Amino acid sequence: MTSLSELKAQILSLTREYSRQAHGSFRPADDPLRRPWAEGTPIPYAGRVFTDDEVEAAVSTTLDFWLTLGVEGTAMEKELAAFLGVRHSLLVNSGSSANLIAISALTSPKLTKERRIRPGDEVITVAAGFPTTVAPIVQVGAVPVFIDADPITGNARCEQLEAAYQQGKTKAVMMAHALGNPFDLATTLAFCRKYDLWLVEDNCDALGCSYSMPRELAESLGFTENSPGLDDGPDRVIRWTGTWGDISTQSFYPPHHLTMGEGGAVNIVRDQKLRVVAESFRDWGRDCWCPSGIDNTCNKRFGWQLGELPEGYDHKYTYSHLGYNLKPLDIQAAIGRVQLKRLPEFIEARKRNWEILRRGLAPHDAFLEFSLPTHATGWDAQSGFRWDDSGCRTDCSWFGFKIATRPGAPVTRTELACELDRNQIGNRMLFGGNLLRQPAFVQLREDNPEALRVIGTMEGADEIMNSTLFLGTYPGMTEGMLHAQVQVISSFLQQ
Ligand SMILES: Cc1ncc(COP(=O)(O)O)c(C=O)c1O
Incomplete structure (x- = not known):
């Protein structure tokens, strides 16, 4: 009879094989087994990046079936x-x-x-x-x-x-x-x-x-x-x-x-x-x-x-707080542990991808305003960021590539977002924009004007809401995907 450990090894070996065949397009962009991105197919702004290691970890802990955090x-x-x-x-x-x-x-x-x-x-x-x-x-x-x-x-x-x-x-x-x-x-x-x-x-x-x-x-x-x-x-x-x-x-x-x-x-x-x-x-x-x-x-x-x-x-x-139950499953943690090993390479990939988009879109400085890291005062292709004299520096592993359309640009932010959508290029607003204008917060204030306090006018938050979007920098983004985005944006601005 096959022992339990042999059975498990067989299942996990098949799992890896399945994952290699099924999930090639979710591998890190620089992984040799990454399925190439085909021009004209969608470019998500973000998503899961994993290999057979994560799938094996998930299946292995599922077979153990402890389930709750362990x-x-x-x-x-x-x-x-x-x-x-x-x-x-x-x-x-x-x-x-x-x-x-x-x-x-x-x-x-x-x-x-x-x-x-x-x-x-x-x-x-x-x-x-x-x-x-x-x-x-x-x-x-x-x-x-x-x-x-x-x-x-x-x-x-x-x-x-x-x-x-x-x-x-x-x-x-x-x-x-x-x-x-x-x-x-x-x-x-x-x-x-x-x-x-x-x-x-x-x-x-x-x-x-x-x-x-x-x-x-x-x-x-x-x-x-x-x-x-x-x-x-x-x-x-x-x-x-x-x-x-x-x-x-x-x-x-x-x-x-x-x-x-x-x-x-x-x-x-x-x-x-x-x-x-x-x-x-x-x-x-x-x-x-x-x-x-x-x-x-x-x-x-x-x-x-x-x-x-x-x-x-x-x-x-014995309960000392009015608490919750907000625990994840052990299976999720098993996946997370494999991802944690990839974190250093993921951090660097996000920086690289931001840089490729920044260089590619640099000719459109007149129409697009690009994000700067906190304490940076400028960026150029030769020397990178310039810094203010606070002596503080930031090193960003970017969640996204934020751009804003400038007032003189031939297109609005929303027109740009629609064009990106037409080309199946994932793009997002800076989440809720000015949160104070969201229905939930308007209602909160209407129900009880004392429920929140606002300091000054929210010009910056409004500007973010009106003229900003962001593109993806996630580690599954290949150079081909990045260059395709640059090309679509460049052609749209040059029309
Ligand atoms: C800044 C920030 N905080 C909190 C959250 C909430 O995280 P989750 O979606 O895991 O609840 C998000 C989600 O993207 C976020 O961007």
């Missing part, structure tokens, strides 16, 4: 945390869930009274971007305070942070590194330190982006060490985005830097207490921290007295 989940949490150099990474079922957990964690009564976010407290955020960076602020009963976004970087205008601050009310800043472009962390961190505020980095679009500052500045903000694998010389400190604030979040939905299908993570940068609290919110709000299927890691399962429960009530069924 050894693969624990291993991926450790590996992601080690890659970033953070205290802990907590796997969740989406980036939106990660944001919900991150802000919920800051409401915990286990935190100090002064810093805990209470209903009616304020959290500063940015008007342009993805809705579930902001919705969780409202969902925990806090008030989002919107500052404007800069149309060139796509990021918050951090010089408005001071105007948004209200003593006794402001408790945190929570915003995203837009499309893989780090926001101005030096200004934001100085602001957070000045008023003792939490910083939540929505790093969903920016895994593998880094930010570097002069050592003296970094040390004044409390940072002495580089992230693992990063080095920008002895006089500077360089760290991944997602490791500067208190908590950060990742999305592992297919267009993001790595995928587990649906999925995400909450990164706890330093504070062990935040880890315990975030885990509690993910896992039903329970006080107990035992992994699934394991009991009594605290050694006093029946030795607690919490709330108004009788002494010795089972710790496993």
Whole structure:
């Protein structure tokens, strides 16, 4: 009789063979087995990039059929945390869930009274971007305070942070590194330190982006060490985005830097207490921290007295928060672990693809406005980026290639998007544009004018909404696909 391990080996060998034959067009662009892109066929802006390794991992864990988060989940949490150099990474079922957990964690009564976010407290955020960076602020009963976004970087205008601050009310800043472009962390961190505020980095679009500052500045903000694998010389400190604030979040939905299908993570940068609290919110709000299927890691399962429960009530069924269940499956984690090994090459591919599009579209500078990394003041084909004199630098692993049509351009943004659609070229808006104009936020304000606060006019966010789109930079994009996009845009502008 065939043994179980032999049976499994046969299934996995066939699985690999199936995947090689079926999924050739999903392999990384530079993989020798990548099925070539055929001219005239669709060019997605993003998508899953995988080989038989991911499919084998998925089938193997499916055969084991543990299902719920287990050894693969624990291993991926450790590996992601080690890659970033953070205290802990907590796997969740989406980036939106990660944001919900991150802000919920800051409401915990286990935190100090002064810093805990209470209903009616304020959290500063940015008007342009993805809705579930902001919705969780409202969902925990806090008030989002919107500052404007800069149309060139796509990021918050951090010089408005001071105007948004209200003593006794402001408790945190929570915003995203837009499309893989780090926001101005030096200004934001100085602001957070000045008023003792939490910083939540929505790093969903920016895994593998880094930010570097002069050592003296970094040390004044409390940072002495580089992230693992990063080095920008002895006089500077360089760290991944997602490791500067208190908590950060990742999305592992297919267009993001790595995928587990649906999925995400909450990164706890330093504070062990935040880890315990975030885990509690993910896992039903329970006080107990035992992994699934394991009991009594605290050694006093029946030795607690919490709330108004009788002494010795089972710790496993003691709830210190109004929590959720936002865990992914172990099968997803198995896929994610393989993807994590590809992350360094994925990060570089996104940079390369951005550069190819930038060079290809450079002749259209008069009609198109291109994104600049935060702290860059310009770009040219010979010497690359020029930087402002803050001494800070950003290194973007771009989520997308953002372009805006200039006022004098012969076409509008929407006409350009339609032309790209006609040519089956994937393109996207910068998510919700000015979120304040989205029906959900209009309704929120109509129902309760105090539910949010807006600082100044939102000209930048409106401009992003009216004249911006982005193309893909994902690691499945071949040079042929990139050049085809350049050609379509060039011909359209030259008509
Ligand atoms: C900045 C940002 N935050 C959060 C999310 C939500 O992630 P998910 O789709 O995994 O819920 C996204 C989604 O693309 C995003 O772009």
